[in-house]
Amino acid sequence: MAVASPLTRDNGAPVGDNQNSQTAGANGPTVLQDVHLIQKLQRFDRERIPERVVHARGTGVHGEFVASEDISALTKAKVFTPGEKTPVFVRFSAVVHGNHSPETLRDPRGFATKFYTADGNWDLVGNNFPTFFIRDAIKFPDMVHAFKPDPRSNLDDDSRRFDFFSHVPEATRTLTLLYSNEGTPASYRLMDGNSVHSYKFVNADNEVHYVKFHWKSLQGIKNLRPHEVEEVQGKDYSHMTNDLVSAINKGDFPKWDLYIQVLEPEDLGTFDFDPLDATKIWPDVPEQKIGQMVLNRNVDNFFQETEQVAMSPANLVPGIEPSEDRLLQGRLFAYADTQMYRVGANGLSLPVNKPRVAVNNGNQDGAMNAGHTSSGVNYEPSRLAPREQVERARYSETALQGTTQQKKIQREQNFKQTGELYRSYTKQEKSDLVQSFGQALAITDDESKHIMLSFLYKADADYGTRVTKVANGDLSKVKALAAQLED
Numbered sequence: 312m313a314v315a316s317p318l319t320r321d322n323g324a325p326v327g328d329n330q331n332s333q334t335a336g337a338n339g340p341t342v343l344q345d346v347h348l349i350q351k352l353q354r355f356d357r358e359r360i361p362e363r364v365v366h367a368r369g370t371g372v373h374g375e376f377v378a379s380e381d382i383s384a385l386t387k388a389k390v391f392t393p394g395e396k397t398p399v400f401v402r403f404s405a406v407v408h409g410n411h412s413p414e415t416l417r418d419p420r421g422f423a424t425k426f427y428t429a430d431g432n433w434d435l436v437g438n439n440f441p442t443f444f445i446r447d448a449i450k451f452p453d454m455v456h457a458f459k460p461d462p463r464s465n466l467d468d469d470s471r472r473f474d475f476f477s478h479v480p481e482a483t484r485t486l487t488l489l490y491s492n493e494g495t496p497a498s499y500r501l502m503d504g505n506s507v508h509s510y511k512f513v514n515a516d517n518e519v520h521y522v523k524f525h526w527k528s529l530q531g532i533k534n535l536r537p538h539e540v541e542e543v544q545g546k547d548y549s550h551m552t553n554d555l556v557s558a559i560n561k562g563d564f565p566k567w568d569l570y571i572q573v574l575e576p577e578d579l580g581t582f583d584f585d586p587l588d589a590t591k592i593w594p595d596v597p598e599q600k601i602g603q604m605v606l607n608r609n610v611d612n613f614f615q616e617t618e619q620v621a622m623s624p625a626n627l628v629p630g631i632e633p634s635e636d637r638l639l640q641g642r643l644f645a646y647a648d649t650q651m652y653r654v655g656a657n658g659l660s661l662p663v664n665k666p667r668v669a670v671n672n673g674n675q676d677g678a679m680n681a682g683h684t685s686s687g688v689n690y691e692p693s694r695l696a697p698r699e700q701v702e703r704a705r706y707s708e709t710a711l712q713g714t715t716q717q718k719k720i721q722r723e724q725n726f727k728q729t730g731e732l733y734r735s736y737t738k739q740e741k742s743d744l745v746q747s748f749g750q751a752l753a754i755t756d757d758e759s760k761h762i763m764l765s766f767l768y769k770a771d772a773d774y775g776t777r778v779t780k781v782a783n784g785d786l787s788k789v790k791a792l793a794a795q796l797e798d
Contacts, residue, residue: 336713341640355452356649369404371617374606388630413548422504448641621650729770749781765792
C-alpha cells in the first residue's frame with residue numbers, strides 16, 4: 312500500500328474534503344466560495360486546446376421544436392406555448408473518446424439541444440442515459456481522468472476506471488448501462504435522450520415544480536451487440552454520423568417527442584432516495600408529453616456549426632431554473648467556462664450560438680469581437696441609455712436552513728435501481744452485459760475487482776454471481792464484501 316501524501320490545491324494549501332462540494336445546508340445549492348471545487352473545474356476545463364475535454368466527437372443537425380401542451384400552470388417559458396415553433400440545433404456526441412475516435416466505442420452519448428427561443432437561448436444538455444456516474448461536480452475531473460487513456464502511455468485501461476469507481480458505489484447503475492448494449496447504440500436516430508438532471512419550472516405566480524426531461528425516439532431504439540460492434544467498426548468508424556446525415560439528406564427526418572416528469576417541492580422528501588441525485592431516475596412518476604422535435608437540415612460547415620456550438624446548462628430562460636442537484640450546480644459554471652475558454656469571450660455571438668432575440672448588456676471587448684457598438688453607455692443603471700430589468704425574469708426564491716457544509720447527501724440508496732435495471736433486461740441483454748462487464752473487470756487489480764463485483768451482487772445476486780464468474784473473481788469474497796454494504 313502506497314504511503315498517502317497530503318492532497319493540496321495549486322497554491323499548496325491542503326484540501327479538507329475532495330468528495331463533497333460545499334453546500335448551503337443539506338438540500339441547498341452549491342456555494343461559490345468553495346474555491347477547491349472552482350479551481351478543479353477551471354483547471355479541468357483548460358486541459359485541451361482546442362478539442363473539447365469531453366464530447367469531442369460530435370455530429371450537429373438543425374431542426375424545429377413544436378410545443379403541443381398548455382403547461383402554463385407549471386412554467387412561464389415561452390418555448391412551451393402551445394403551437395410555438397422554435398428552431399433548434401442538436402449536437403450528438405461521444406462523451407469520453409477523442410475527435411477522431413470510432414463511433415462504435417463503448418461510451419455514453421451526448422444529446423444536447425439548443426433552443427433559439429423567444430426569450431433567448433435555452434440549452435438542454437443531456438445524454439442518452441437517464442442517470443450519471445457521480446452526484447457531485449467536485450468529482451467530475453477525477454471521473455473523466457479515470458475514463459481517459461493512461462497519461463503515461465495514452466492507452467485505454469479499464470483497470471484505472473475501476474480503481475476509481477470502486478470508491479464510487481453510486482456509479483453502479485450507470486456503469487451497468489455503459490457495459491450493457493446501451494453503451495453501443497446503433498444510431499443517433501435510434502436512441503432516446505435525457506436531461507439527467509432535474510430542473511425547476513417556475514410559473515407566472517412564481518410557483519416552483521421540479522422536472523426531468525426525456526426525449527423519446529419515434530424511430531425506436533436499437534443497440535449493437537458485442538459481435539456487431541466489431542462488424543460495424545470494420546466497415547465504418549463513423550456509422551452513427553453517416554446514418555444521421557444520410558437519413559436527413561434523403562428526407563427521412565428523425566423525430567423525438569419531449570416528455571417531462573413533475574414533482575411538487577414537498578414531494579422531494581417522500582422518496583427513500585434523494586430525487587435531486589443525478590445517479591437516480593424517478594420511478595413511478597408519470598410522464599407527460601409536451602412537444603415534438605424534428606431534425607431536418609444538416610450543417611453547411613462542420614467547424615463553424617458543430618465544432619463552434621457552445622452548449623451549457625447555464626443557458627436558461629425565464630421559467631426554467633436549475634435545481635439544487637450538486638452535479639448540475641457545478642456544471643452551470645464549468646460548461647460555460649470551458650466554452651468561453653474554447654471559443655472565446657465572444658463565442659455566443661457566433662452564428663450558431665447567437666440568439667434570435669437582441670443581446671443588450673454592458674459586456675464588451677475581448678478577442679474576436681465582431682460587433683458594432685455605437686453607444687457610450689457600457690454600464691447599468693443609466694438615464695442616458697436605460698436598460699429595463701424584466702420582472703418575469705427574476706429568479707424564484709428558495710428557503711434555506713442550516714449551515715454551509717461538506718457532507719454526503721442524506722439518502723444515497725446506491726444499489727436498488729441497479730437491480731431493477733438488470734432485471735428489466737431480456738435474457739440476451741443480460742448475457743451480453745455480463746460478458747462485457749466481466750471481461751472488463753477481469754484485468755482489474757484484485758481488490759478493486761472484488762469491490763466492484765460486490766456492488767453488482769448487492770444490486771442483484773444473479774447479476775453479481777454471473778459477472779464474478781466471467782471476471783474470475785472469488786464469489787465468497789464478493790458475498791462477504793456485499794454484506795458490509797448499506798442498501
